[in-house]
Amino acid sequence: MNSKKAYRAELKKHLLFFAISLLMVVVLSAFLCTVTYAAPGISIDLNAGEDSGGTLGAIELLFLMAILALAPSILIMMTSFTRIVIVLSFLRNALGTQQSPPNQVLVGLALFLTLFIMNPVITEINKTAYIPYKEGVITQEVAAQRAVKPLKVFMLKQTQKKDLNMFLSISKSPVPQLKEGQSIEAFTDLGLEVIVPSFITSELKRAFTMGFLLFIPFLIIDMVVASTLMSMGMVMLPPAMIALPFKIMMFVLVDGWGMLMGTLVQSFR
Template structure:
């Protein structure tokens, strides 16, 4: 029976450098794959898009319509659409040369980080970046290459959160006006026991459809980048 069972070599640090290098590459690939969701959320346009879409649903007060799967799926495809030039540059400058064996891992990482840094720096407030640079005791950077990812990523994330909440506030205003008008009318008619949210919901949906709300929201998101 034993002759049919293949042997498994668990000695990762043997005397053959090629095997060690392959093992390290596999470990790095697995590490990157495990961090991929965090990279997608915090280093791309996904954060702003999914928060704004959530604000739209909350403003409409439609509970789970559209469902989370639809919002996240739409946010993902919008993220890929917005980030397509950046991903293409990363693929051309870093991924393809690395897979072809033309450059090493460190150089591939540096090349891949440059387009991502440029994108994040263009949408990061100077105040947010200065917060993390100052806390880390780093000097004022002369160029984007001098900004470490450990400071740029959280600065970009809080900048995206502020921008998303600003857009969300503007989305909430017309819906809030409708709620106030409906509540005032119901109170004036003496219908205090009738929930204003139930009456305002169809008017909000009607307004959102008449102005082509999804088109305007997606257009605003695209123009914001």
């Protein structure tokens, strides 16, 4: 008898809990439906050829999704981000601090330095392309052309003549190759398929050159520490463990972070 009463009490408890949960779901669903009905939504009109009067056409929607999908590639391949993040990773390897600073800090620092360096380009794009397009003065095609031009000028300023001529010859472009004394900015009419790989090649060369120069002072410290330990007979003691505090101390005393940030920013100016 006691077991039956306990079973009935437990069953009533579960039924009560189920009823309360069902009531809460019904009330919440009704509230959400009311809010959804009252709130103005974004309408998508697949008839992109017609004047939809504020609705989002299929072509504009596809263009927006393509921009969002290509945003990381645009950030990495068409800005100063590549050089900065490679140099910062070289610095961490030269110091031998393993995961300090962590990747999140290095990427965040590279992003904000990129925003600082690219601020004039972003301002020009906003002034010449986005604001006129937003006000309806120019079309979408004209806005895209005006937005790409400042990026081309920035990339061409950082591109080495040898790399640009190499990709011009590979692509068999009708544009003549760059000659000595000729301004590289005169090639703004070239397509991004030539400018972007030329720019990235030059950026990789500069980043690895800066990384090599960063390694030299820390390598000297490693060699001095290793020679000292060998002369003292401490063969089993890892030289990297002893050299790490000296490398950190030297980097802090010479204001390494300030010098590195200033050099990185000035290398684009």
